[in-house]
Amino acid sequence: MQIMINEIKNWIKEASELIKKEIAKNDMTVDTKEGRRDLVTNVDKQVQDFLIEQMNTFDPEAKILGEENGRDHLEDFSGRVFVIDPIDGTLNFVLEQENFCIMIAVYEEGQGKLGFIYNVMEDLLLWGGKEIGVFINEESLTTPPDLALKDGLVGMNSGMYRKNSYNAQLMAERSMGVRMSGCAGLELIDLIKGNHNAYVSTLAPWDYAAGSIMVEALGMKFSNINGSSLKFDGREHFIAATPTAYEEMMDLVAQAKN
Ligand code: IPD
Ligand code: CA
Ligand code: CA
Secondary structure (H helix, E strand, C coil), rough: HHHHHHHHHHHHHHHHHHHHHHHHHCCEEEECCCCCCCEEEEEHHHCCCHHHHHHHHCCCCCCEEECCCCCCCCCCCCCEEEEEEECCCCCHHHHHHCCEEEEEEEECCCCEEEEEEEEECCEEEEEECCCCCEECCEECCCCCCCCCCCHHEEEEEEHHHHCCHHHHHHHHHHCCCCCCCCHHHHHHHHHHHHCCCCEEEEEEEHHHHHHHHHHCCCCEEEEEEECCCCCCCCCCCEEEHHHHHHHHHHHHHHHHCC
């Protein structure tokens, strides 16, 4: 496992250099996917192609699920699976050139083994899993305190808050405050570090894969909004929190009218 960890760290480092070079060139191509806010750039595609090339060389048998270039669906999760979000927070990447992440997850026989979330411009890597623990750069992280909803900050998807989906506004009201970064990776970093005590959003597999492996490794909880396992196929509502905040939020979900 150590060899794979070192490899993945090197791929992430190289991918981040590629991104920084592209930012400096300042001639990105930006396209929309499913709406005017759903962006993809030539850099997202290039980074994913680079990562896939490295993964194929490292383990030609491994399967790959990635957001871009038609790799967004996988039938068979047997063996080793790499899950890639080449740039998480593309809207931030385009408009701010910061507050975006590279995310990679490794599954073996359907079990989450390793997660990596790299905040590129801050040079901050969260990585780890159940067997090895969770680290921020090279420093080991401990399980954050099991804060109740009222005692911490909740990361939330702005659309869910606006529409009050699943009682999102009441979750916000009961907490110390709401934070919205536009980047699932950053929200999950904040939960894993203990800066926030919950995160609720609507996410695709590459948005939640790496973070949920580390959330679980630290004894926190995650599921889809009904409390079931995530499907790893298409978007669904995602909730992750400290055990106490998770139960409180699920109660609010159960009481919701929409
Ligand atoms: C998006 C971001 C955002 C989340 C969206 C994701 P992308 O990822 O993580 O925070 O609310 O659901 O799609 O498209 O920038 O990789
Ligand atoms: Ca994403
Ligand atoms: Ca992305």
